[in-house]
Amino acid sequence: MGFLKRTNKKFEYKPRFYKGEGNPYKIEHKLDKYRKTTGKNRNLKSKLTDAIGELRDSDKTVNKTIIYIIIVLVLIFLYIIDFDLSIFFTK
Known part of the structure; x- marks a missing residue:
């Protein structure tokens, strides 16, 4: 019975x-x-402090660029839906 004795190739x-x-x-x-946070087998506290340190040391110009893009997109959206600013300045 050869079909019962199968070996993997x-x-x-x-x-x-x-x-x-x-x-x-x-x-x-x-x-x-x-x-800093990858590849090291350390405890959770040191990983968290390294991640927060990386976040603080990140490039500030990138954050400003993202904020400017978001502001422009919101203004375009408000223009498309014909948002009226006069509701804030009525007496």
Whole structure:
């Protein structure tokens, strides 16, 4: 009874065009090597303080740009729905 004794076939797969080092199947974010909070096996408090520190040290011009974009989009939305500002200035 040969069909009861089945063994799994093993294949040696090598990527055709990969010529780098390390595991080509490892999924890693591009910016993880620049962050403090990833890759370290520490406690929750130190991870949280590092994350807050990264947030405080972030680029301030990016935050201003996002705020300007949001303001412009809100103004465009108010113009489209014909929002009238005179309701705030009536006596």
